[in-house]
Amino acid sequence: MQATHSDNPKKYDLPKGYEFAEVERRWYLRWLEEKTFSARMDEGKSAFAIVIPPPNVTGVLHIGHALNNTLQDILVRYHRMRGDNALWVPGTDHAGIATQNVVERQLASEKQSRHDLGREKFIERVWAWKEEKGGTIINQLKRMGASCDWDRERFTMDDGLSRAVREVFVRLYQEGLIYKGDYIVNWCPRCHTALADDEVEHDPIDGKLYHIRYPYADGSGQVVVATTRPETMLGDTAVAVHPDDERYQHLAKIGISLPLTGRTIPVVFDHHVQREFGTGALKVTPAHDRDDYEIGLRHDLPRLKVMDDRGVMNQEAGPYAGLDRFACRRQIVADLTAADLLEKIEDYRHAVGKCYRCATVVEPTTSKQWFVSVRPLADRAVAAVQQGRITIYPNTWYRTFYNWMENIRDWCISRQIWWGHRIPAWTCEGCGQLIVTVSDPDTCPFCGATGLHQENDVLDTWFSSALWPFSTLGWPEKTRELTTFYPTSVLITSFDILFFWVARMMMMGLHFMDEVPFRDVYLHALVRDKHGKKMSKSTGNVIDPLVMIEQYGTDAFRFTLTAFAAQGREIRMDEERIDGYRRFINKLWNSARFAQMHLASADPAITALAADPKGLACAHRWILSRTNATISEVRAALDSYNFNEVAQANYHFVWHEFCDWYLEWIKADLASEDATARDQAKAVLLTVLEQVLKLMHPVIPFVTEEIWSQLPGVRGLIMVEPFPETHSAWEDIEAENTMNLLMGVISGVRTIRTEAEVHPSARIEATLICPDPDKRRILVEFAPSIRAMVRANTLTIVESGLVPDAAGHALVQDVELVVPLKGLIDVVGELDKLAKEQTKLEKELERVVGKLGNGQFMRNAPAAVVAKERDKEAEIRARLAKTIESTERLSKLR
RNA sequence: GGGCGAAUAGCUCAGCUGGGAGAGCAUCGGCCUUACAAGCCGAGGGUCACAGGUUCGAUCCCUGUUUCGCCCACCA
Numbered sequence: 001m002q003a004t005h006s007d008n009p010k011k012y013d014l015p016k017g018y019e020f021a022e023v024e025r026r027w028y029l030r031w032l033e034e035k036t037f038s039a040r041m042d043e044g045k046s047a048f049a050i051v052i053p054p055p056n057v058t059g060v061l062h063i064g065h066a067l068n069n070t071l072q073d074i075l076v077r078y079h080r081m082r083g084d085n086a087l088w089v090p091g092t093d094h095a096g097i098a099t100q101n102v103v104e105r106q107l108a109s110e111k112q113s114r115h116d117l118g119r120e121k122f123i124e125r126v127w128a129w130k131e132e133k134g135g136t137i138i139n140q141l142k143r144m145g146a147s148c149d150w151d152r153e154r155f156t157m158d159d160g161l162s163r164a165v166r167e168v169f170v171r172l173y174q175e176g177l178i179y180k181g182d183y184i185v186n187w188c189p190r191c192h193t194a195l196a197d198d199e200v201e202h203d204p205i206d207g208k209l210y211h212i213r214y215p216y217a218d219g220s221g222q223v224v225v226a227t228t229r230p231e232t233m234l235g236d237t238a239v240a241v242h243p244d245d246e247r248y249q250h251l252a253k254i255g256i257s258l259p260l261t262g263r264t265i266p267v268v269f270d271h272h273v274q275r276e277f278g279t280g281a282l283k284v285t286p287a288h289d290r291d292d293y294e295i296g297l298r299h300d301l302p303r304l305k306v307m308d309d310r311g312v313m314n315q316e317a318g319p320y321a322g323l324d325r326f327a328c329r330r331q332i333v334a335d336l337t338a339a340d341l342l343e344k345i346e347d348y349r350h351a352v353g354k355c356y357r358c359a360t361v362v363e364p365t366t367s368k369q370w371f372v373s374v375r376p377l378a379d380r381a382v383a384a385v386q387q388g389r390i391t392i393y394p395n396t397w398y399r400t401f402y403n404w405m406e407n408i409r410d411w412c413i414s415r416q417i418w419w420g421h422r423i424p425a426w427t428c429e430g431c432g433q434l435i436v437t438v439s440d441p442d443t444c445p446f447c448g449a450t451g452l453h454q455e456n457d458v459l460d461t462w463f464s465s466a467l468w469p470f471s472t473l474g475w476p477e478k479t480r481e482l483t484t485f486y487p488t489s490v491l492i493t494s495f496d497i498l499f500f501w502v503a504r505m506m507m508m509g510l511h512f513m514d515e516v517p518f519r520d521v522y523l524h525a526l527v528r529d530k531h532g533k534k535m536s537k538s539t540g541n542v543i544d545p546l547v548m549i550e551q552y553g554t555d556a557f558r559f560t561l562t563a564f565a566a567q568g569r570e571i572r573m574d575e576e577r578i579d580g581y582r583r584f585i586n587k588l589w590n591s592a593r594f595a596q597m598h599l600a601s602a603d604p605a606i607t608a609l610a611a612d613p614k615g616l617a618c619a620h621r622w623i624l625s626r627t628n629a630t631i632s633e634v635r636a637a638l639d640s641y642n643f644n645e646v647a648q649a650n651y652h653f654v655w656h657e658f659c660d661w662y663l664e665w666i667k668a669d670l671a672s673e674d675a676t677a678r679d680q681a682k683a684v685l686l687t688v689l690e691q692v693l694k695l696m697h698p699v700i701p702f703v704t705e706e707i708w709s710q711l712p713g714v715r716g717l718i719m720v721e722p723f724p725e726t727h728s729a730w731e732d733i734e735a736e737n738t739m740n741l742l743m744g745v746i747s748g749v750r751t752i753r754t755e756a757e758v759h760p761s762a763r764i765e766a767t768l769i770c771p772d773p774d775k776r777r778i779l780v781e782f783a784p785s786i787r788a789m790v791r792a793n794t795l796t797i798v799e800s801g802l803v804p805d806a807a808g809h810a811l812v813q814d815v816e817l818v819v820p821l822k823g824l825i826d827v828v829g830e831l832d833k834l835a836k837e838q839t840k841l842e843k844e845l846e847r848v849v850g851k852l853g854n855g856q857f858m859r860n861a862p863a864a865v866v867a868k869e870r871d872k873e874a875e876i877r878a879r880l881a882k883t884i885e886s887t888e889r890l891s892k893l894r
Numbered sequence: 895g896g897g898c899g900a901a902u903a904g905c906u907c908a909g910c911u912g913g914g915a916g917a918g919c920a921u922c923g924g925c926c927u928u929a930c931a932a933g934c935c936g937a938g939g940g941u942c943a944c945a946g947g948u949u950c951g952a953u954c955c956c957u958g959u960u961u962c963g964c965c966c967a968c969c970a
Contacts, residue, residue, distance in 0.1 A: 399898075573906090579919085582932075583930095584918095594929030648917075651917085844914090851950080
């Protein structure tokens with residue numbers, strides 16, 4: 001790259017290609033040094049705050065994080081430039097099970113288990129791991145350019161947040177909203193912990209449905225029950241049938257002799273039973289099935305646990321004790337078959353719950369757990385959303401949100417692992433009382449005894465993250481941060497944690513702060529591969545953000561994510577697009593290089609010329625008007641979270657208006673002898689470039705900062721420059737119309753050239769036939785520019801005239817473009833094209849005429865639409881006439 | 895079983911409250927026109943999944959169908 005630079009050392013200060021790696025490192029360090037990411041706590045300004053969805057401390061940056069944090073950074077940078085007191089709070093989540101797993105694996109490689117170390121040592125070990133390796137993702141966020149206030153980085157287990165967690169737990173307990181209960185939970189036999197309902201994933205599997213004969217205790221008959229899990233029959237404490245099921249009315253007084261155990265169990269009548277399913281009789285295992293648990297409660301059935309925490313059959317399983325649950329299933333099936341009690345086995349596809357961490361089949365089981373009564377909390381969250389105190393984007397999520405909140409169950413918050421917030425509850429060995437306090441008690445407040453035992457369980461990780469928006473701002477202290485930044489402005493996250501996290505933040509925020517945690521929620525899409533598949537290591541379709549950054553640069557990668565971030569549900573990431581946007585960054589870079597070449601010696605004060613564009617040449621007024629429109633579009637898109645439109649508007653403006661037309665157009669001015677022309681061009685060039693760099697800085701911070709620093713004059717950082725605002729003085733419809741005409745004419749002539757295979761460097765003679773006097777004046781005025789842009793020796797502009805036989809011809813608006821051709825033209829090909837064109841126009845005309853002749857249309861359609869149709873008709877007629885004319889002309893040449 | 899979403903150019907996607915569809919990449923043709931060949935100038939390419947309905951008019955609204963995807967749910 002340096003080699004190309006030295007090709008022309010005098011002319012260019014910037015290297016020919018954008019070298020992102022060095023630039024990105026340099027500017028990020030500079031931003032950190034100057035503390036530009038720090039919130040100023042200036043209470044006079046309006047606050048804009050975002051709390052980061054804390055990534056797992058074990059995490060490495062994946063493409064979902066990349067998207068999530070790019071969008072947040074865009075908003076924070078935008079608001080910072082707008083002059084808001086902007087704060088982006090970063091941090092990480094202790095991620096209970098995930099982190100514990102990592103360290104346990106480490107121990108396993110040393111042939112140790114956490115039990116060998118004991119709880120205290122194990123936790124020390126996890127902390128050590130966290131200190132050493134836990135910062136990975138934070139550094140990766142920095143490479144993404146994230147402008148977080150790093151001095152405020154938090155961790156869900158740091159002292160302040162731990163204090164908040166205890167405070168919340170104790171208050172909820174005192175308010176009766178936390179209780180400890182015997183309950184059926186989803187148990188992961190591998191992780192040895194309870195899982196929340198939403199931590200269980202249901203996958204359909206091909207299983208079997210076993211139909212088992214349960215004989216009556218008196219030997220007078222039998223009832224057949226169906227189950228997918230025969231091993232649970234050892235824990236059956238009833239058979240249930242529907243109360244209205246006539247087939248089974250006689251069972252009221254009959255007991256069932258449970259096979260293989262000889263226990264006698266009752267028959268109960270319960271509405272839950274589906275009469276149509278199987279035989280309409282249901283075996284009831286209250287200790288190992290959620291439904292059966294409920295039935296058990298209603299009929300006061302005993303709960304017989306037949307498995308232990310590892311999924312191994314226990315003493316209650318009698319001869320089966322010691323068998324793994326699946327081995328036990330096989331044995332039971334064999335024994336039932338031997339006893340001729342198995343009526344049949346059917347193939348059966350059904351959903352099985354699996355642990356979201358390790359995919360082990362979850363075993364529903366009863367145990368003592370801690371719960372939050374969520375109903376009252378959920379109701380407040382629903383009310384807040386209904387009242388519009390929180391706005392959800394995109395709005396398709398409202399219904400889903402309400403639906404979930406209506407059906408929410410109590411939240412099991414205890415986890416049987418070691419890494420996490422240990423539940424602040426102690427049992428007194430003396431009096432047996434439960435003590436729940438913020439600070440560790442020395443003695444029992446009830447009996448004064450000193451033997452206190454703290455709960456072994458820790459809290460669900462989501463419990464602490466639910467407090468994140470206020471705990472990170474210093475709660476329960478009454479801090480300036482809280483009064484300044486709470487409620488935060490917007491939460492940006494992926495929709496898959498709407499319930500895990502977002503809803504719970506609403507509940508906790510409303511309960512403890514009496515105010516919503518954020519005004520807006522923006523739920524972005526899930527990033528998939530280009531075929532719509534989930535990215536996963538096993539399928540090998542993962543796009544690694546860090547590799548993308550190395551390869552294409554952070555800005556190109558960020559721009560791609562932004563361009564993809566429409567308000568949908570999934571984003572299909574295509575690496576080719578990243579490459580495309582890398583070229584865009586390079587294009588921008590080179591436009592700056594061009595500008596630099598002409599502006600090197602310029603006084604930046606010349607931009608004052610652009611403040612009032614009235615006296616400027618048309619192209620300048622046009623680009624300022626387009627700049628103004630782009631500013632307006634970009635701001636609107638940012639304000640409404642339409643990120644893809646931000647990218648789109650900038651891309652189109654920079655490449656296709658600023659570069660393709662404006663820069664080409666002003667080349668002549670910049671080379672002109674006329675000092676006024678040169679100054680105007682320089683002034684507007686610099687003005688537009690400044691505007692566009694600022695406009696794009698939130699999306700592509702590095703390259704904009706680099707270019708900005710190279711522009712003439714002494715400059716501060718672009719990241720603290722004011723964001724562009726629209727100027728009504730820049731809006732200029734007339735200039736836009738004029739330029740549209742000129743650009744149309746130029747493109748038209750170029751098309752003729754290309755189609756006639758005129759060599760690009762060859763000069764042509766062109767004639768423009770323009771009956772409209774106003775347009776003719778414009779064409780005459782800009783003839784030199786047109787000539788340059790179409791490479792014409794002569795450009796004749798006339799009111800009317802005949803088209804010579806051998807000529808390329810086209811119609812733009814009502815201007816006829818004529819290029820006489822010396823060489824051969826492809827008469828047959830041309831005629832073919834004209835014929836095609838003619839039928840197309842005739843069809844269109846038919847439709848338009850039909851429309852205008854339709855009384856209904858004329859009566860009902862708005863005047864503007866009718867006028868548009870009329871214009872269209874006139875235009876089609878004119879084109880049609882010209883097409884027929886051309887056909888006749890060319891036919892003569894055949 | 896409920897709920898939600900998607901179906902638009904070869905590919906990946908836009909298309910705001912209904913007025914004959916756009917971009918990038920890919921394809922084809924031509925250019926080293928000194929900011930950029932990581933580029934420039936052009937071109938081709940679409941029954942907007944299917945069938946109805948509402949409307950003067952439907953890619954857009956309604957109903958149904960097909961295909962795909964997601965979420966929730968207690969049918970053993």
